[in-house]
Amino acid sequence: NAGVTQTPKFRVLKTGQSMTLLCAQDMNHEYMYWYRQDPGMGLRLIHYSVGEGTTAKGEVPDGYNVSRLKKQNFLLGLESAAPSQTSVYFCASRTHPTWAYNEQFFGPGTRLTVL
């Protein structure tokens, strides 16, 4: 099993450009999450999904859109990139959290730079 994979690993964009980050998981997990990680700020939740066809806003959703058309994939889109979106983006998945000990499994991250 590959677990959680993310593509691309690195990307440089110019201000105003758009792009889509892809997250895929092969663990049949219901729940998926997108985070951004900035120095000194830990991980902050952007959007999340509790199942195929559903999405919801997290702590810092502005400037991002998401889609979950298939259970195994969760896409994060930037319609018009801004320098403030320079960050490392992590995707995570989790089986239905009916038990507190269920963990989130993280992908390796995408390092995005917006010039």
Next chain:
Amino acid sequence: TQLLEQSPQFLSIQEGENLTVYCNSSSVFSSLQWYRQEPGEGPVLLVTVVTGGEVKKLKRLTFQFGDARKDSSLHITAAQPGDTGLYLCAGEANAGGTSYGKLTFGQGTILTVHP
């Protein structure tokens, strides 16, 4: 909005020393997790604590959840260079319920253990 204050932000010690990382909040969490993150990788779960006053040990690492479930600590005994990395605490407000597995992360502690 629930916040987790993690301290210290940086810790640089010599091999064999002991250290403690703290994670504090004014809010109650139903569960608290500790993750470790290596450069270029996603966080990996170390432990989950659920019960107030709970203590868990993982080799030389000891994790404690405060009685009121508002704080937690990670203590490392006789640190080794292999312990070097970023340590993150993360709390879930209503584990197993309507929190949908969402985590609130602390800012992280960058630990460097010198040989």
